[in-house]
Amino acid sequence: xxxxxxxFAVLLSAKTTLAQKLYTKNGSISIFSSTKMExxxxxxxxxxxxxxxxxxxLQFSLLNKGFHFEKALMEEHFNENYIESNKFPKSTxxxxxxxxxxxxxxxxxxxxxxxxxxxxxxxxxxxxxxSGNIIVKDGKATAASKFTAKLADYNISIPGAVKNNISExxxxxxxxxxxxxx
Amino acid sequence: xxxxKIFYTSLFFSVTCCSAVAQDTTDIMRLLxxxxxxxxxxxxxxxxxxxxxxxxxxENVGKGALDVKISHRFGKVNGGGYxxxxxxxxxxxxxxxxxxxxxxxxxxxxxxxxxxxxxxFKLKVLRQSKGNRNxxxxxxxxxTIALKTLKFEDETRKNYFTSRLFxxxxxxxxxxxSEGTSLQLMPTYTHRNLVQxxxxxxxxxxxxxGGRQKISKRVSLNFExxxxxxxxxxxxxxxxxxxxxxIETGGHVFQLHFTNSQAMSERGxxxxxxxxxxxxxxxxxxxxxxxxxxxxxx
Numbered sequence: 001x002x003x004x005x006x007x008f009a010v011l012l013s014a015k016t017t018l019a020q021k022l023y024t025k026n027g028s029i030s031i032f033s034s035t036k037m038e039x040x041x042x043x044x045x046x047x048x049x050x051x052x053x054x055x056x057x058l059q060f061s062l063l064n065k066g067f068h069f070e071k072a073l074m075e076e077h078f079n080e081n082y083i084e085s086n087k088f089p090k091s092t093x094x095x096x097x098x099x100x101x102x103x104x105x106x107x108x109x110x111x112x113x114x115x116x117x118x119x120x121x122x123x124x125x126x127x128x129x130x131s132g133n134i135i136v137k138d139g140k141a142t143a144a145s146k147f148t149a150k151l152a153d154y155n156i157s158i159p160g161a162v163k164n165n166i167s168e169x170x171x172x173x174x175x176x177x178x179x180x181x182x
Numbered sequence: 183x184x185x186x187k188i189f190y191t192s193l194f195f196s197v198t199c200c201s202a203v204a205q206d207t208t209d210i211m212r213l214l215x216x217x218x219x220x221x222x223x224x225x226x227x228x229x230x231x232x233x234x235x236x237x238x239x240x241e242n243v244g245k246g247a248l249d250v251k252i253s254h255r256f257g258k259v260n261g262g263g264y265x266x267x268x269x270x271x272x273x274x275x276x277x278x279x280x281x282x283x284x285x286x287x288x289x290x291x292x293x294x295x296x297x298x299x300x301x302x303f304k305l306k307v308l309r310q311s312k313g314n315r316n317x318x319x320x321x322x323x324x325x326t327i328a329l330k331t332l333k334f335e336d337e338t339r340k341n342y343f344t345s346r347l348f349x350x351x352x353x354x355x356x357x358x359x360s361e362g363t364s365l366q367l368m369p370t371y372t373h374r375n376l377v378q379x380x381x382x383x384x385x386x387x388x389x390x391x392g393g394r395q396k397i398s399k400r401v402s403l404n405f406e407x408x409x410x411x412x413x414x415x416x417x418x419x420x421x422x423x424x425x426x427x428x429i430e431t432g433g434h435v436f437q438l439h440f441t442n443s444q445a446m447s448e449r450g451x452x453x454x455x456x457x458x459x460x461x462x463x464x465x466x467x468x469x470x471x472x473x474x475x476x477x478x479x480x
Contacts, residue, residue, distance in 0.1 A: 021210055025218070048214045050207050057207040061215055065223065071475045072244020072281070073433065080227050081399050086361050090215075094208075159400070162432040182210060 020105075020181055022141055023050040027176030029062060033167040040074060040166065042067040049143060049176040056100030058115055058143070060093040060174070082156050083122055091121045093128070103134050103141075110135050115145065124154045132174065145174040225310040228320060228358040228366075231435045231471045232279060232287075232304070234392045235406045235424035236443055236451045240320040240356035240366055242304055243281040246477025251277040253469040255295070255444050260462030268466060275446040280476070285309075293446050300447040302326040310357060319357045326350040328447050345376035348449040362396035370408065372449050379417070386453045387414035388421075400430045404439070408452045415453065422455040437469040 027047035033040045044066040050059045064085040069075040079085040095117015097103075103111040111134045119128040132145025148169045151158065158166045229239035232249065243249045253275045257268035265271065279289030285306040292299050308321040328348040334341045349372065356366035368390030377384055392406035408422040426439025442457030443450070444465050457463030 021207060023210060023214065025214060046218070048211060048218065050210045050214070052207050055207075059207050059211045061211055063218065065226075072247050072284075073473050073475075075244075076227050077432070159431070165432070 020053045022178035023180050024176050024178050030173040032171040035167050037165045042069045051178055053105050056097035058095050058097050062091055088123045093119045105136055108136050122154045122156050126153055141178045143176045147172055220314050222311050222315040223313045225358050228356050228364045230428045230430050234404050235426045235439045238324050240322045240354050242287045245281045245284045247281045248474045248476045249279040250472050253446050255465045255467035259464040295445050297331040298447055299329040319355050322354040324352040326448050328449050347375050349373045350448040365393040367391055370452050372453050382416050383414055387411040388452050402428045420455050420458055422451045435471040439467055440464050
């Protein structure tokens with residue numbers, strides 16, 4: 001009997017340490033377009049991100065209206081003409097970290113990872129692969145990555161008048177500090 | 183017995199714990215998304231720019247942005263081929279409009295028509311929004327002052343500087359009904375210090391209605407109509423009716439329109455329009471708006 005209790009106690013603790021979901025409501029994702037004419041950058045600091053540390057399932061979700069630009073007019077055009085926030089309010093990613101087993105969430109360090117999954121923007125879903133890092137520091141994990149997306153792949157077209165101002169491929173920088181546990 | 187109790191309790195905890203763990207990543211994401219959905223979502227871009235045709239829209243320029251507006255109204259289309267259907271004559275207004283905050287802007291302008299200076303504030307009192315805070319309309323208040331510097335008609339009598347002044351107070355109640363359709367109502371009060379005839383009222387009232395329908399992402403069709411209340415209008419004036427297009431090309435908005443009003447400031451087109459559409463008293467005109475970012479947005 002005592003043995004059984006011990007087994008359950010171990011099971012209990014094992015469950016809580018291994019099968020953890022880490023998440024945040026204030027992750028940040030930036031988009032960056034660089035051309036000879038101008039650089040355009042926008043930040044969204046209200047990104048939702050959930051990571052299952054056991055299976056490697058990784059999800060992001062953000063509201064497109066949460067991107068803030070340096071110029072008010074850029075923000076308006078982004079929402080009105082390009083990402084069409086009223087029609088497509090959210091952008092999401094649903095994927096898996098391929099090498100999650102190599103990440104030791106208990107010990108500090110930078111663990112290179114590869115993520116593969118469905119990136120949905122502007123109503124178009126594309127299978128995307130990105131490399132990045134999971135950085136563990138003081139017991140807290142941060143998911144970081146930098147990759148590019150082609151506007152044409154997501155049916156976002158740029159009119160001739162601003163062709164020189166907006167790059168065809170956009171650099172996306174992810175930095176989500178997964179400070180919450182469930 | 184006691185051991186048994188502990189056993190069952192720990193079994194119970196183990197099971198509940200497992201069921202909590204079984205909650206999958208998608209469920210958690212859905213939970214988080216629902217939490218976020220409560221945030222207030224403010225409606226943006228009800229109109230493409232701060233003017234519909236002649237008059238104001240509910241839109242402001244953003245904080246730190248300077249909107250330079252150059253507007254022309256050509257002569258009457260019924261001037262015939264000799265006047266190249268009005269293109270031989272033009273009156274022009276140049277305006278500079280700046281966003282002090284995201285809800286307050288100020289502007290000044292000079293129009294060649296009757297050598298008029300104008301200045302205004304525009305304050306967003308309410309903003310259309312949904313989510314946590316639900317508001318069906320955007321409400322703006324626009325006080326305008328106009329200074330007519332044309333020489334006095336009768337220079338022999340005693341003229342006062344204040345006789346050159348006109349005051350307009352306007353409320354604009356606007357709503358973006360859908361991505362393409364926006365409408366607004368504009369109750370407008372104008373005070374004139376000097377009137378031409380003793381029978382002319384000093385205080386004039388009008389109610390405007392205007393709207394836009396997008397034709398494509400960057401082009402919209404606009405209309406604007408100001409109805410003057412019969413007891414609060416000047417004799418022989420007509421109601422201002424205008425139709426036009428907005429064409430947006432990145433940093434510029436081009437507005438091309440036909441209107442029976444020649445003036446470009448409120449007291450002019452709302453209260454002093456004399457043109458009649460049915461007689462061909464139609465002025466072709468355009469506004470060009472170019473926004474420069476001067477101050478910091480945040």
